Amino acid sequence: MAHSTILYLFSQFLVHFLPMGGKMEASTPSKLALNRPLIRVEDSLIKHVYLSFDDGPVLGTKNSIVVCSNHNASATFFEVGLHQSRSNAGKKLYKNILEKDSLFVLCNHSFSHAYGKYKAFYHAPRAALRDFMLAQKLLQPKNNILRLPGNNAWNIKETERASGLVRPLVRLLDSAGFNIIGWDMEWRFNKKGRPVQSPEAIVALVDSLFKLNQTVTKNHLVILMHDHMFKTSVDSIQLDKMIALLQRNPNYHFEKLTQYPGLKHSMN
Numbered sequence: 001m002a003h004s005t006i007l008y009l010f011s012q013f014l015v016h017f018l019p020m021g022g023k024m025e026a027s028t029p030s031k032l033a034l035n036r037p038l039i040r041v042e043d044s045l046i047k048h049v050y051l052s053f054d055d056g057p058v059l060g061t062k063n064s065i066v067v068c069s070n071h072n073a074s075a076t077f078f079e080v081g082l083h084q085s086r087s088n089a090g091k092k093l094y095k096n097i098l099e100k101d102s103l104f105v106l107c108n109h110s111f112s113h114a115y116g117k118y119k120a121f122y123h124a125p126r127a128a129l130r131d132f133m134l135a136q137k138l139l140q141p142k143n144n145i146l147r148l149p150g151n152n153a154w155n156i157k158e159t160e161r162a163s164g165l166v167r168p169l170v171r172l173l174d175s176a177g178f179n180i181i182g183w184d185m186e187w188r189f190n191k192k193g194r195p196v197q198s199p200e201a202i203v204a205l206v207d208s209l210f211k212l213n214q215t216v217t218k219n220h221l222v223i224l225m226h227d228h229m230f231k232t233s234v235d236s237i238q239l240d241k242m243i244a245l246l247q248r249n250p251n252y253h254f255e256k257l258t259q260y261p262g263l264k265h266s267m268n
């Protein structure tokens with residue numbers, strides 16, 4: 001059994017089986033030392049991992065759904081309204097995500113994805129707001145979480161991270177009641193749309209960001225990926241391997257972004 005697992009089980013024992021919610025008599029210095037950090041030790045051992053897939057529904061969405069389902073790993077899909085509406089295949093994949101709501105959540109990633117022209121998109125914040133509202137109407141995501149196209153911005157209850165370029169839009173979206181969630185790390189893709197880093201390198205990065213406390217929210221880590229990276233079986237095996245490696249760590253829990261702490265309440 002891993003050392004961290006033993007520590008975790010021990011902390012659980014202390015929390016659940018000692019009287020007074022884990023409080024011990026502080027009669028000796030050693031007991032005092034044990035007493036104080038009990039809850040914090042337990043909290044710090046659980047690490048919440050949020051897999052997020054952007055820009056679907058496209059080729060690769062199906063493999064992403066299948067791999068996550070095989071691992072029973074929760075994930076969030078940031079969908080583009082235009083991609084959902086332009087084909088029957090897109091609509092089917094969209095329904096597949098919605099139907100698996102015990103495991104997956106679908107969120108708004110705009111209607112147009114700025115048509116790839118990000119500066120113009122962000123320089124016209126009112127038009128950009130309408131673009132998101134159109135996607136919200138089309139996708140009906142059952143939540144108020146969105147992600148900006150081509151920009152790692154955040155706006156939740158206590159946290160705002162937005163460059164000057166996107167800030168006017170972020171403020172408009174905030175007033176309209178949306179949460180904006182970016183990412184802590186990205187599994188990048190090359191010019192052919194294939195994953196750059198190995199699964200082992202991704203897991204090593206996850207481990208190190210948690211260890212160094214370099215995430216937007218402590219012990220919560222959002223991984224950005226793109227559905228299209230996994231369109232071939234060779235590359236979907238990379239995703240399979242990465243998730244399996246993360247699941248070897250019993251302290252890593254996969255969550256949907258609707259479970260991220262500090263979200264503003266739903267608009268609905």
Ligand SMILES: [Zn+2]
Binds near residue numbers: 054055109148149150
């Ligand atoms: Zn995107």
